[in-house]
Amino acid sequence: MVDVTHGAAGPLSAAEVEDVELYHPKSWITTYVFSQDAKIIAIQYSTVALSIGLVALVLSWLMRLQLGFPGVFSFIDPDRYYQFITMHGMIMVIYLLTALFLGGFGNYLIPLMLGARDMVFPYVNMLSFWIYFLAVLVLVAGFFLPGGPTGAGWTLYPPQAILANTPGQQWGIIVMLVSLILFIIGFTMGGLNYVVTVLQGRTRGMTLMRMPLTIWGIFTATVMALLAFPALFVGAVMMLLDRLIGTSFFMPAIVTMGERLAHKGGSPILFQHLFWFFGHPEVYIVALPAFGIVSDLISTHARKNIFGYRMMVWALVAIGALSFVVWAHHMYVSGMHPAFGFFFATTTLIIAIPTAIKVYNWVLTLWRGDIHFTVPMLFALGFIVTFVNGGLTGLFLGNVVVDVPLSDTMFVVAHFHMVMGVAPIMVIFGAIYHWYPKVSGRMLDDTLGKLHFWVTFLGAYLIFFPMHYIGLMGVPRRYHEIGAMAFIPPSVATLNAFISVVALTVGAAQLVFLFNLVWSLRHGREAGGNPWHATTLEWQTPQTPPPHGNWGKSLPVVYRWAYDYSVPGAVQDFLPQNQPPVPRGA
Amino acid sequence: MGVVLVFLAVLAAFAGWWLSRQRLTAKPWLEVGVIGEAPEPSSPTTAKLGLGTFLVVAGSLFALLVSAYAMRMGMPDWRALPMPAVLWFSTGLLMLASLALHMAVIAARCDELGHLRSSLLAAGMCSLAFLTAQMLAWRELAAAGYFAAANPASAFFYLVTAIHGAHMLGGLVALARTSARAFAAPRDIAATAMGELTVGVELCAIYWHFLLLVWLVLFSLLMRWTDDLVAICRGLLS
Numbered sequence: 001m002v003d004v005t006h007g008a009a010g011p012l013s014a015a016e017v018e019d020v021e022l023y024h025p026k027s028w029i030t031t032y033v034f035s036q037d038a039k040i041i042a043i044q045y046s047t048v049a050l051s052i053g054l055v056a057l058v059l060s061w062l063m064r065l066q067l068g069f070p071g072v073f074s075f076i077d078p079d080r081y082y083q084f085i086t087m088h089g090m091i092m093v094i095y096l097l098t099a100l101f102l103g104g105f106g107n108y109l110i111p112l113m114l115g116a117r118d119m120v121f122p123y124v125n126m127l128s129f130w131i132y133f134l135a136v137l138v139l140v141a142g143f144f145l146p147g148g149p150t151g152a153g154w155t156l157y158p159p160q161a162i163l164a165n166t167p168g169q170q171w172g173i174i175v176m177l178v179s180l181i182l183f184i185i186g187f188t189m190g191g192l193n194y195v196v197t198v199l200q201g202r203t204r205g206m207t208l209m210r211m212p213l214t215i216w217g218i219f220t221a222t223v224m225a226l227l228a229f230p231a232l233f234v235g236a237v238m239m240l241l242d243r244l245i246g247t248s249f250f251m252p253a254i255v256t257m258g259e260r261l262a263h264k265g266g267s268p269i270l271f272q273h274l275f276w277f278f279g280h281p282e283v284y285i286v287a288l289p290a291f292g293i294v295s296d297l298i299s300t301h302a303r304k305n306i307f308g309y310r311m312m313v314w315a316l317v318a319i320g321a322l323s324f325v326v327w328a329h330h331m332y333v334s335g336m337h338p339a340f341g342f343f344f345a346t347t348t349l350i351i352a353i354p355t356a357i358k359v360y361n362w363v364l365t366l367w368r369g370d371i372h373f374t375v376p377m378l379f380a381l382g383f384i385v386t387f388v389n390g391g392l393t394g395l396f397l398g399n400v401v402v403d404v405p406l407s408d409t410m411f412v413v414a415h416f417h418m419v420m421g422v423a424p425i426m427v428i429f430g431a432i433y434h435w436y437p438k439v440s441g442r443m444l445d446d447t448l449g450k451l452h453f454w455v456t457f458l459g460a461y462l463i464f465f466p467m468h469y470i471g472l473m474g475v476p477r478r479y480h481e482i483g484a485m486a487f488i489p490p491s492v493a494t495l496n497a498f499i500s501v502v503a504l505t506v507g508a509a510q511l512v513f514l515f516n517l518v519w520s521l522r523h524g525r526e527a528g529g530n531p532w533h534a535t536t537l538e539w540q541t542p543q544t545p546p547p548h549g550n551w552g553k554s555l556p557v558v559y560r561w562a563y564d565y566s567v568p569g570a571v572q573d574f575l576p577q578n579q580p581p582v583p584r585g586a
Numbered sequence: 587m588g589v590v591l592v593f594l595a596v597l598a599a600f601a602g603w604w605l606s607r608q609r610l611t612a613k614p615w616l617e618v619g620v621i622g623e624a625p626e627p628s629s630p631t632t633a634k635l636g637l638g639t640f641l642v643v644a645g646s647l648f649a650l651l652v653s654a655y656a657m658r659m660g661m662p663d664w665r666a667l668p669m670p671a672v673l674w675f676s677t678g679l680l681m682l683a684s685l686a687l688h689m690a691v692i693a694a695r696c697d698e699l700g701h702l703r704s705s706l707l708a709a710g711m712c713s714l715a716f717l718t719a720q721m722l723a724w725r726e727l728a729a730a731g732y733f734a735a736a737n738p739a740s741a742f743f744y745l746v747t748a749i750h751g752a753h754m755l756g757g758l759v760a761l762a763r764t765s766a767r768a769f770a771a772p773r774d775i776a777a778t779a780m781g782e783l784t785v786g787v788e789l790c791a792i793y794w795h796f797l798l799l800v801w802l803v804l805f806s807l808l809m810r811w812t813d814d815l816v817a818i819c820r821g822l823l824s
Contacts, residue, residue: 003619120632192639200632205620209612226639227594230647234654238745247734247741249654265738270657273587274650305615313610324594561614581618 036122045103053096068500079167082151089154101289112538115203131186145171158250205558217292228281235274276327290427301377302369305563315354348398375449379430390419411471442524459506588819593649676719683712
């Protein structure tokens with residue numbers, strides 16, 4: 001090891017660090033409701049995201065009831081089924097995963113892990129949450145308006161999204177677009193905070209290359225989201241105008257029921273380009289924070305430094321950059337030029353390289369580590385296998401010739417649920433089990449946690465592995481009822497019923513998790529400041545849960561990287577980032 | 587989508603240059619001790635960085651609008667719009683507003699409160715006049731029968747001018763707040779207060795220069811001066 005301290009030979013005294021003026025709340029309302037403290041905002045974001053996620057979970061049960069037992073539940077008519085599909089997809093991808101990773105974990109961890117007192121623009125940060133909350137309310141309003149929420153599918157493809165006979169054409173599509181626009185405005189406010197805090201708010205000694213990979217993941221994902229969400233914004237505004245004032249951005253001339261509509265000259269393909277220019281980076285906006293968090297979980301719970309830290313950082317940045325030039329692989333069947341498809345297939349497959357580097361590094365971190373099978377570690381390991389499984393089917397679908405026959409089948413549904421549904425959710429669960437003690441001061445119950453993990457993990461495989469086979473048989477997605485088609489064998493119906501039963505069981509396991517979250521708040525074991533013996537700064541706060549301002553009188557100073565586990569010769573098997581080096585000659 | 591890829595390539599080049607200066611090849615596991623100074627969170631750099639990040643987001647938004655416009659222009663049934671002459675006038679007004687804010691920055695840096703106030707006032711007036719001129723352009727087009735729903739070209743014209751105008755309205759709120767501070771300031775204003783005011787004026791000026799740049803791009807696109815360039819960008823991906 002090389003001591004790189006410039007100037008003073010000894011360790012720096014904490015009092016030498018300059019402090020910043022902090023916003024101080026004056027009343028209960030400004031402390032807990034309209035709070036400008038990033039930690040409170042993080043809890044608000046997480047609560048709203050998990051609550052709306054629960055709605056999406058219930059919607060998935062309803063869909064599975066219909067698919068597994070067609071005709072039994074008469075209230076799930078085709079219109080409702082499409083509405084459930086649409087709302088389930090949109091809520092899970094945007095209002096749960098994006099909001100929870102960036103708004104929830106981003107807000108909680110960025111200031112704490114970087115040794116800052118708060119975000120750099122706390123007021124804007126507060127606005128960000130409240131606009132997000134408004135977006136969720138507007139979204140939910142769709143359920144109560146005449147005609148119900150939109151049933152256009154989460155991709156909202158025009159022209160059908162705004163044509164009559166699509167469920168929710170009356171109000172649903174309008175509130176959906178307005179809600180998305182609000183979400184993007186709210187997210188931009190938060191995103192500015194995350195980026196500028198990472199660039200400007202780091203404490204002394206916290207260089208970029210000493211940041212935990214969690215922060216690198218959240219930072220890269222935020223930059224991507226700031227660049228990608230405008231595409232959805234533009235698309236949503238244009239479609240809203242098509243719907244409300246009759247412009248023709250996306251609406252071509254259409255004859256419906258023998259009548260010519262007023263629209264003419266719009267381009268539906270234009271929407272697909274805008275949507276997927278957002279939509280593909282969105283996959284990585286969800287995946288990169290998960291990559292970062294899982295790296296930290298594995299390193300901490302295997303008591304070993306992360307393998308190839310530099311490579312992990314470079315791979316995150318490379319994946320972020322590449323994900324902007326692959327969007328058209330979602331459009332192979334839109335009638336595009338074959339050369340165009342070839343270009344996008346190539347870029348898509350290239351992404352596998354940095355991604356594989358990350359997987360190898362996780363596995364090599366585990367190699368000969370002191371693996372503790374704690375609940376966060378179980379979820380982290382679950383993530384790795386699930387992500388590899390989902391990623392491999394992604395390689396199939398990235399090739400034009402394989403994608404064309406598989407497009408719009410259940411194979412695609414199984415693929416993206418594995419890779420961007422189950423895998424990030426595994427990380428979210430692992431992260432909640434890992435950081436809950438810091439947020440609440442108490443541990444989550446271990447037995448319930450293990451039950452939750454095993455049912456969720458095994459259940460996810462029982463749900464989505466058979467779904468690949470169903471897809472390979474050619475069973476199309478987005479069908480309310482398959483009916484009797486010659487090419488579909490009766491075993492598909494049996495498999496569908498099996499999947500539905502497992503899905504309901506896995507759903508019930510999530511209720512165990514919710515119970516654990518609430519119960520442990522009062523009855524959980526006292527956690528202490530650093531129950532996992534972790535090195536990163538958030539575990540070194542003087543108080544747990546950290547109070548407003550995080551650090552007491554003076555900010556911490558960082559002397560080392562975030563992964564000093566099992567260092568030879570050290571007294572403990574971890575060295576916190578703010579532990580000074582032994583002075584030379586001592 | 588070629589245009590947005592060009593925009594992203596420029597950003598990527600900048601990000602690459604910036605990252606290359608961040609010691610990304612360091613071996614943090616071998617280094618202990620304190621490296622470098624902490625950035626100061628409350629410094630003017632933070633505010634400028636925040637604005638800069640926002641401008642990147644807004645830039646991405648406009649690049650995507652231009653991309654969509656370019657893609658639609660490439661289709662065979664595209665019919666161009668007769669451009670109202672008043673757009674020249676509004677372009678001039680926006681240039682004046684930008685220039686006035688530049689003068690305001692110089693005045694603020696020289697502690698000349700009187701000049702600062704008059705420059706801010708001029709910038710505000712020019713900006714309001716710009717928005718009025720844009721409204722006149724809308725009315726002229728509407729009077730000629732080109733409503734938003736008339737054809738794709740007019741729909742795009744209303745959309746890009748409206749989104750640009752909305753950005754200016756947001757900027758005007760910030761400009762109004764900064765101007766209010768400048769007009770409320772006493773003659774013997776303290777150096778720190780003047781420093782804060784200067785930062786506010788600088789932020790407004792940066793934003794207005796950005797709006798001018800975006801408008802010049804949009805204007806040249808609407809006037810069809812850049813058709814060849816757009817065709818090249820479109821050709822990148824086909």
